[in-house]
Each structure stands twice: as structure tokens, then as C-alpha cells.
Amino acid sequence: MAARFWDPDGDLYGIPTYPFRMAPPGLATRRQLRAQGLRPGGQHAAAQLLWFSNRYRRPGSPPTIRVAYLYRLDRALPVRPMTPGKRAALDKAMAARRICPECRSDAGYCIPTSLGMCVTCADTPALTA
Structure with a gap:
């Protein structure tokens, strides 16, 4: 199933796409950026993760395809500090x-x-x- 979402060139999905937990180094989700004290800083998503999820699945329907966008770490900016x-x-x-x-x-x-x-x-x- 994981090979279905393997599209590192972006030919099939229009953006480089990887299966869940198979993103290359140098890319991170928004949550991962925030954990490192970073933010995307206006950059567009460089790639995406796709995976099947049964969390919101209705009985008798196919699994939902979930997406997480990935951003380049080298273009990420520090989080803005909290002002008074x-x-x-x-x-x-x-x-x-x-x-x-x-x-x-x-x-x-x-x-x-x-x-x-x-x-x-x-x-x-x-x-x-």
C-alpha cells in the first residue's frame, strides 16, 4: 500500500509525495517545525505525506486519505516572540x-x-x- 503514495518527482500528485513516515531529511510538518521553534515563513509546501486513515471512516466506505504538508527546514524562520x-x-x-x-x-x-x-x-x- 505504501508504494501507492510514492511519487518523489511529483508526476502523479503535482507535488513530491511520500508515504507516511517516509519523508526525506530536510523536510518537516508545521508541528515538527514548531517543536523546533520554527515556522514556514511564507514558503509554499515543498512536499506532502499521504496515508490511509480509518479514524473518520464510516462503515462500508473506503478509508480516508489524509495529507500532511512538508516544508523545507533550510527556508524556515524562527517563531515570532510573544509581544506584551x-x-x-x-x-x-x-x-x-x-x-x-x-x-x-x-x-x-x-x-x-x-x-x-x-x-x-x-x-x-x-x-x-
């Missing part, structure tokens, strides 16, 4: 996710979107008048 303004905006956004809309208190954790309120308010039975 960005830090303040991020702190404000995260604080808003901790405020319960029912009791208006800081829950100390991000409110689950499935509940829409803090766990204490969700567990308290509603009072009927």
Missing part, C-alpha cells in the same frame, strides 16, 4: 472562557462547550417557581 499586547489579548480571551454565564464566577477552568456553564451549575437542579 498579544499576551494580554490571549489572557483576556482565556479568562472569558472561564467565566460561567449562569453564576458569573470564574470556574478556574475552561467551561465545557457541551455544558455551556460550569460543572457546578450544570449539576445543580433547576429551581422551578
